[in-house]
Amino acid sequence: MDIEKAYFSVEEILKRWSIPEEDLVYLAENDELRLSIRVYGLPLEFGEFAEDGSGRVHRIPTERYCYSGLLDLHASDVFRIYRAGEAYLSEFREGQSDYVTLWGAVDAHYAVIGDLVLRRDERDRFELKAGFSSGGQPEDRAFIASHDYSEVRCNGCRFQFGPIQAAVVRVLHDRALAGQPWQNGKLILSEAGSKSLRMADVFKSKSNWRALIQSDRRGNYRLGID
Known part of the structure; x- marks a missing residue:
């Protein structure tokens, strides 16, 4: 536990x-x-x-x-x-x-x-800054997130998110860890408390958000992690 x-x-x-x-x-x-x-x-x-x-x-x-x-x-x-x-x-x-x-x-x-x-927050801050995963080595594809998901490092990119954006990433990460990475975008946005049901609208302030979140072009989304 x-x-x-x-x-x-x-x-x-x-x-x-x-x-x-x-x-x-x-x-x-x-x-x-x-x-x-x-x-x-x-x-x-x-x-x-x-x-x-x-x-x-x-x-x-x-x-x-x-x-x-x-x-x-x-x-x-x-x-x-x-x-x-x-x-x-x-x-x-x-x-x-x-x-x-x-x-x-x-x-x-x-x-x-x-x-x-x-x-914990100092640990998360340093890991995000250094690009360290829990194995101790910088990895371009490592997914590293602060406790509240307001800061994320993944695929060589560093992101800073607002509350709704962070909630979306948190839910997608939880689903990925549970072995169900692909999720319906509208359901995820609703669960995150978003008034918009379009992923592109929620993340329009982040030009490189697609480096973190992938789409199957059928309304489903997942984090771009292995």
Whole structure:
């Protein structure tokens, strides 16, 4: 049974990508891949950077609370953890804030190599960027999709889709995995919530959409994957 995970251990990623740990460390230390840690009840300050009239940058707090969840690490901290096997952390990354730092009279957060994880969306982002399949090798014909199918890489092309387009691709992919790749276009569009029942209309904003979706010219469609 597959578990829908929000993050993965380093060991799981190494197995999925079939790469040595040194390569993953290289990517993280050079900020090409963001590793994270899981924390519970950690007092944090979230904020923004603001520049004053003299050009000096100041921190402006926006929130302070005890946070539980995933925090991305700075590349320099990943470097320290892998060199020493451990590190005491006080600064973190979070997508909606310019900075994240410990708040109040609290000791620096202790982290070791075994604490490092990779978020699902970061895994998907990197796989799409690098064109990696789960076997770890770039393949022109590999089908790689983000969790919500808003980004897809297939047949040497990279696609970014809106909600309806992504829903169509998701349904076609589900059917392909179930061994029923050819599907009636109107039924698929209806299931995806499209008001239009013409595939060409739904994907008209993507000039190369036929590199991903094939037609039998009888109203049936499938993904162009083996």
